[in-house]
Amino acid sequence: MSKSVDQIFITAKQWLLGLLSWLTGAPGWVTQVVSILINIFALLTVFLTLFALMSVLERKILGRIQNRYGPNRVGPFGLLQPVADGIKMLIKEDIVPARADKIVHFLAPILIAAAAILALAVIPYGRNMTPFTIDGGILFFFAVGSTTELAVFMAGWGSNNKFSMLGAMRAIAQMISYELPLIITVLPVVMVVGSLTPDRIVAAQAEYTYGLVPRWFVFTPWGAAAFILFFVSGLVESNRTPFDVPEGESEIVAGHMTEYSGFKYATFFMAEYIGMFAITGLAVTLFLGGWHSPARALEFIPSYVWFFAKLSVLLFVYIWLRGTLPRTRVDQIMNFAWKFILPMSFSCVIAAAVWHYAGRGLRGWLWSFFVIAIVYTVLSMLLDTQRKFAPRVYRFAE
């Protein structure tokens, strides 16, 4: 029973394809194309719905954090707010600046949304539920993600506006800096599993130690450190608070999105959220055991439910951080990346190797914890500037 519920979407797809070939007698490659189209359709439906839900939940949770109600007028509990927002965005005038580079200005939102959606394709959402299986899935994720930088640049340069350009410059600077730790923190997982395929990485986290603690990589010292570093880097990559200097509204209006209005702005907004889903989805796949359940007794709950439950928890942390932390400065972000996050990521690689060669048991656990702790202590001693917080002195204002 639970097995059939778990595979219900796979069965439905097989049935649809069987019906198609029985009805039309279509050749094999048509069925193949239709199968791919079904995958794309399912992916877009699920994540656009999640985007709509997330946009309203984020506003409601932020409202709770800031001691106010949030949207509560459209529909029950304000749940129809995204529909109203969508209609508003669609019927707004599409303004293109007269001095803008029309083609580049037009292509930028398309490219950024395409890159974000493509990155979703390689994540396993459940048992046998990877939309696009490829040998180097992790590499595909980062290859596609790296084109986002060019799209952001196109948006900033094509708008012919100094706020847009400044925002694009800031975005690219921090995205390039944090892409390095993002990839290096993935390395220990790839090393330990010995594969770049997301399905194999999820399969490696299937068992339970003593039948109790799941063997997710987040429960090893190197995995825990790498997960936190990956999460912070992912926060920067998706330009979320506290790292949202590229679109800091108090300084540069809206960064590279300043000259976009109506549906193009909505596309940027959507790409940002989809990118956030993709990076948290990858974090779940790499460190939190993918679609595996946290206990053997809970395995009757379908695998995709577990995946989306873990995804929701991480997304809630994103919102929580946005409601809690103020925006950092550009130089703080850069210093943090190069002086702390990068050496810590390298230490994760070494700790994973130590864990592997000490036998992957308790001994390996303690040794790798030792490596991480040493590096962390040395780094915090070296980076301590001994600076005390003094009363602020205003040089140009009273």
Next chain:
Amino acid sequence: MSSVAFVIIAILTLAAALAAATLQKLMHAALSFAATLVGVAALFFLLGAEFVGLVLIFIYIGAVAVLIVFTILLTRRDVEKERGANWSGALLAIGVFGGLMWAILKTQSVASVAPNIRSISVKRIGETLMTSYVWPLQCVGLLLTAALIGALVLVMEEKR
């Protein structure tokens, strides 16, 4: 199926390359160049060399194209003006093209049937790199580290 895909990808790649060579605005040319690289990566995908295609996108779109675009932005101040055809460049391009065509047509492998090569997995590439070619790999790593440190030294602020 795959020959149709090849023709489509080849036409798009050549069109993007032509645009990169002929467009008036330098920035448009740079972006078309990035599109050309995507086309080349797609050809690698078609051949089953997924790793090479992905690395091509990763390095050339994610890093080199961004670098080119930044270089243009930081160095050029003058407004693009109408220029005549670049005859010496065209001559050089035709010369290179002719040389390559001559070399390709002279080889025997074009006429013979393509051998059936198995697509190499990422794991296999990694093993080969870390066993047979470990010294070249280390040398490249050393060179790149030296380049990184050199770049840092160049842009470092003078301490007063």
